[in-house]
Amino acid sequence: EAGVTQSPTHLIKTRGQQATLRCSPISGHTSVYWYQQALGLGLQFLLWYDEGEERNRGNFPPRFSGRQFPNYSSELNVNALELEDSALYLCASNRATGNEKLFFGSGTQLSVL
């Protein structure tokens, strides 16, 4: 069974540009979660999508947005990139049926120069 896959592995952008990160959940999982792992800040919850709808959002500005497609894959978009957006962005998925554990991808390392 394929795990959660994320692309690209690494992404280098300059300040002010837009970044698009992609995530494919495990087959059968309908929920996708995005987390930001910045140096010294631990993992911060960004977004939760389930069945194509945004269900919850962390404490991030509106320039962080995303969507979930009918096949349950997801995109995270970050507009007007700032230097402090440099981080590892982790995607996770589960079946969203209570306390199901999260399965994480290996992440996209975003560097903003």
Added chain:
Amino acid sequence: AQSVTQLGSHVSVSEGALVLLRCNYSSSVPPYLFWYVQYPNQGLQLLLKYTSAATLVKGINGFEAEFKKSETSFHLTKPSAHMSDAAEYFCAVSDRGAQKLVFGQGTRLTINP
């Protein structure tokens, strides 16, 4: 609001020694508690979870954790450290399954030969 505090950003033990990683949580409702491990250049993997059943939870790779409500703690232990245990460990709390996971800052475990 829920929160997690991991005491010690870095812990170093000798191979064969006891591993103890500390986690204290704050939650207004009975929590779900999790320990995840992150190996270099990988996503997070679930080690174990507490969801109001037995207070001593056994996980993978010989790890276990004990839920102590009176101390609001969920410390992770392993009797004998192995070199392969070197990784970053995250404690997390949720009040509604995995949808609102709040992570601690992480503890980097180093194993000395």
